[in-house]
Amino acid sequence: MFDWLIVGAGFAGSVLAERLASQRNAKVLVIDKRNHIAGNAYDRHDNAGVLMHQYGPHIFHTNSQAIFDYLSNFTGWRPYEHRVLAQVDGQLLPIPINRTTINKLYGLSLSSDAETEAFLATLAEPVPEIRTSEDVVVSRVGRELYEKFFRGYTRKQWGVDPSELDKSVTARVPTRVNEDDRYFNDSFQFMPEHGYTRMFERMLDHPNIKVMLNTRFEEIRDIIPYRRMIFTGPVDEYFDFRYGRLPYRSLRFEHVTLDKPWHQPVGVVNYPQTEDYTRVTEYKHLTGQEHPKTSLTYERSSAEGEPYYPVPRPENALLYKKYEELAEAEQDVWFVGRLATYRYYNMDQVVGQALATFRRIEASLSEVEVDAA
Template sequence: MFDWLIVGAGFAGCVLAERLASQRNEKVLLIDRRSHVGGNAYDFYNEAGLLIHAYGPHIFHTNSAQIVDYLSSFTEWRKYSHRVLAEVDGKLLPIPINRTTINVLYGLSLSDDAEVAAFLASQAEPLDSINTAEDVVVSSVGRDLYEKFFRGYTRKQWNLDPSQLDKSVTARVPTRTNSDDRYFTDRYQIMPKHGYSRMFHRMLRHSNINIMLQVDYADIRKYVPHRRLIYTGQIDEYFDFCFGRLPYRSLRFDHVTLDKTWHQPVGVINYPQTHSYTRVTEYKHLTGQEHRKTAITFEYPTDMGDPYYPVPCPDNQTLYKKYEELALKAGDTWFVGRLATYRYYNMDQVVGQALATFRRLDETLPRQAQPFANVPSAVRSMQNDQLSAVGGK
């Protein structure tokens, strides 16, 4: 009998597995469909020995000292300030839009915040209400910058026009009047020194944690006795899509190794106007690795494949609320993470949500005094030596 079955070995599942095992001395079985832990943050060394992110760039940033302190138990850090350029009208320009972006794009020489603010105000189209992703941008920077930087990129990313998407989509990207070219302004902008997989490997070392990979929850749930469940997968799938499927966007990745030291001046270049891919990432900027070759990844948004992004629009939120009502009635089951709560969370937000969930559980649930029973033979036969397969190189 496991105290906990945790479905999904991304940030949410791994954090909760570690907390339950180390702080409550409870026995956890952590499962995942994939052949590795770490979810979309999984990284690995490719054939050339370059550390790359399997599912596109994952940049850690947060304002929470508590979250950094927690993760610091499992990794050292390297400082990294992420910078992104967008190829617009044949020029590589800083994104988020800042003073340099505007000066280079329009051939201006704006010299201070007030001049930039005045320029943006002259371009903006005031609206009575802000409801969509298009409204956010047009009302703050005007239609020309919206068309150049946002509309094409958003349509590729979501296969919807910004006028059809919730305002949260473009509200995530600020506009600056200064020359700060960092993509994020959080207090902590850091990367795991030896990669995310090494961090997850250390997080899951506890003897109370068992791991089973390449297994589906629907196939195993009848064979694994467990007292309680934490589910971090798709909430609609858990309830057998009884109200219909929640829409997600996925990504296809084209990983390429180049026989040269560097390919581009920053970690990520966005392509809002050209190409079918949205962006190109060069990982050595992110990892700090020194290598005579370099690795890049092209990202192609698609409706097929693993779910990455909940599609933020009113109809989808209405559908999610139906599943949320079922989730609130599910006994001894907790739904945590991006897919289970149909929210676009950053990594630090998922960690924060998982830590908060643990605190609530720890405050309300009695601790188990019953000793851990033997793992059922049916489970042992399915593990196939996977229990230690949790890390990168």
């Protein structure tokens, strides 16, 4: 008899497994349908010996000291500030858009934040109510930059026009009037010193934790005895798609190794105007590894395949609400993570959600234990 069955060995499941085992001395079984731990953050050395990310680039960044401190129990860190260039009009330009982007694209020499802000104001189009991803961008930088940097990329990534997507999608990408070319501006920007998989191995290395890979929930749910459950998979799948399937976008990855030390000037290059892929990642920028060869991933979005991104549209939110009501009615089951709560979370947000869930579990079980006493 396990105290807990945890479905999914990604961030949500692994953090909760570690907390329950180490803080409550609970016996935990973690299962995952894949043949590895670490979920989508899984990294490995490829045949050439280059450390790469199996499911596309994962860059850790957070403003939370508590989340950073928690993960620091399981890894050292390598400082890394992520930079992305977009191939636009035959040039590689910084994205998010900043002063350098504007100067290079328009042949200008803007030299201050105020000048850049004033120039962007001449491009911006008034939008009465910001509702969609298109509204966010057009109201800030105007139609031309929207078409060059956002529309094509978003259509490839999500399979719909930005005018059909919730404002949250493009609101994630800021527009800067200074020359800051970092993709993120969080207080903590690091990569795990020896990779994500090693961090997860240490997180799950506890005598109270058993891990079973290549194991599907439906195969063992009625066979292995357990008292309570953490479910981190798709919430609609848990309920056998009772109200229909929640829409997700999937990804396809083409991994390539080149017999040269470097291929591109930064870790990620986006392709909003050309190519059928959305972006190309070169991992040695991220990891700091020294190697005579380099490994890349060409990333394409797809409507079919493993669920990666919940699609933020009003009708999908309404459908999720139905599943959320079912989830809240389940006894002794906690739904945690991107797929289980149908939200687009960064890695640190998933860790934060898992730690918050553990605190709720602590409070809930403490009350039960008091009542039993």
